Amino acid sequence: MTAAELQQATKALAAMFSCFPQSALTDVDMQMRGYLSAVQEAELADLQSAIQRFMRGEVKTGNAQFCPSSAQLCIELRERRAIRELLARRGALQNLGSSKPQGARVDPSIAKAATSKSQDLPTPNQGATHGQEDRTRKTPGAETAQGRGRAGAHPPRDRP
Numbered sequence: 001m002t003a004a005e006l007q008q009a010t011k012a013l014a015a016m017f018s019c020f021p022q023s024a025l026t027d028v029d030m031q032m033r034g035y036l037s038a039v040q041e042a043e044l045a046d047l048q049s050a051i052q053r054f055m056r057g058e059v060k061t062g063n064a065q066f067c068p069s070s071a072q073l074c075i076e077l078r079e080r081r082a083i084r085e086l087l088a089r090r091g092a093l094q095n096l097g098s099s100k101p102q103g104a105r106v107d108p109s110i111a112k113a114a115t116s117k118s119q120d121l122p123t124p125n126q127g128a129t130h131g132q133e134d135r136t137r138k139t140p141g142a143e144t145a146q147g148r149g150r151a152g153a154h155p156p157r158d159r160p
Contacts, residue, residue, distance in 0.1 A: 005044045009036065016051045020067035038070035039077060046080040 013035050039047055057064040062072050
């Protein structure tokens with residue numbers, strides 16, 4: 001964090017400390033130093049978000065009646081960072097999906113395989129027959145629905 005961000009972090013932490021009961025014997029300066037050293041690598045936005053969640057009682061860990069420990073705050077900071085990074089990746093993926101890179105080519109064998117496999121599979125509106133469903137479910141060496149190797153399985157019924 002920069003010096004300006006540290007000042008804002010100090011104000012946010014002070015607001016959190018004022019929202020929860022404190023012991024009269026608590027050394028506020030030492031407490032502030034401890035929290036600041038624990039969160040110095042975090043982004044200011046994550047810290048502010050985590051503090052707001054604690055003050056609103058939205059964090060499930062710990063006792064909502066007392067100020068969170070620096071460890072609890074760091075856990076929430078990691079969760080905030082993970083959510084922020086996931087949202088950034090999601091946005092980047094959506095941007096990649098909406099714009100095609102120039103000069104990008106699709107391997108013809110992959111495109112052919114993808115279209116041939118999609119033609120073999122029944123669509124939900126077609127209503128696949130039992131035979132088609134069995135073919136899609138069978139894998140080499142796997143048990144089949146006919147009861148081979150399954151203890152207590154019913155024998156196959158004769159279907160018209």
